[in-house]
Amino acid sequence: MNIFQSIARRIIRHSFHLSVWTIEQFYDIAVYEEKTRQLAELPEGTLGKDIANCLQRNGLRIVPGFESHDLKHVLLDYKMTPVDEIRLQAFMLGNGNHTLASFAIFIFGALFLPELWRTFYQDFRDGRHARPISTWSIEDFAHCQTAALREAVFHYAPPAKQPLIDASRIARTGAYTAILLGTFGMLFCLPFLFSSSMEDLVGAGFPFLGGTIIAGSGLIALSNLASGKKKEAARAAVISV
Incomplete structure (x- = not known):
């Protein structure tokens, strides 16, 4: 690992710690510390117990409002390190978790860790082929x-x-x-059609005609789509009978 990669990881680590500290200022941390203690009392091998053990090993506690985040770290076996944090976000984006926070964290990390783009892409693919877990919660x-x-x-x-x-x-x-663009073109050219200048009439006449054709084509297309839907509905009714 060169000096630039080391600095990038340090920046990501401090950014995450600062974000967590900022979030914690708006919550009663004692509530979440009690929740961590309750998880630690669960039997070995359960997800709750494994989450509590992971938090203890890393000197962390549940982040208020982001409880499911720790679940995903443990369940998917991503370590609580700067690199694995970005890998987790890549997985979750592939898994369908298209939230602003997920995009922001991933983009932030990917910009600082370009040497791991191939790894991130593989995590993204793994997420696409995995069961969707974005709504999973510790309570469940x-x-x-x-x-x-x-x-x-x-x-x-x-x-x-x-x-x-x-x-x-x-x-x-x-x-x-097509309807909108054609109508806009017709309205734009319409004032010039009343001009006494032949140049204005010719210059506006052809675009006006073009707009008419474009808007008309859009109307015909909509009519055909509506007709196709009616035929499908009639066919379905016949089959059901």
């Missing part, structure tokens, strides 16, 4: 066995994915766009 899973939960997360058969491109939605969006 603290009593469950960590090993069994990991098995459920990483050996997951996702349901058939919907196509990334919805042709009808794209067509509808294009139709509305």
Whole structure:
């Protein structure tokens, strides 16, 4: 590790500590310390117990408002280090956790750790193929066995994915766009059609005609889409009968 990589990790570490300290100023920390003690009393092998052990090893406590964050660290086996923090965010982005905080932390870390972009990409892919856990909470899973939960997360058969491109939605969006742009072009050219200058009439006439064609095409496209939907509904009704 060169000096620049060492400095980058130090900056990330201090930034995280400062963020946690700032958050804690707005909460009653005693409540969260008690929650950590309750987790420590759970049986060995449970997720709650493993979270408490992890926090104790690292000299940390549950961050107010971010309790599920510690769950993900332990469940996904990411250490509480600057590098693994960014790796966790890459995993969660792939897993569907598209929050402002997740994006901000990942981008911040990726900018400082460009040598790990390939690793981050692999974590992102792992998250895409894992069971979605962005809504999991300590309250719901603290009593469950960590090993069994990991098995459920990483050996997951996702349901058939919907196509990334919805042709009808794209067509509808294009139709509305054509109508708006065509109408705008017609209105923009309309005042020049009343000019006594032949240059103005010719210069505005062709764009006005073009706008008319574009807007008309959009209307025809919408009409066809609506007609297609009606036919599908009628076909479905016949099949159901």
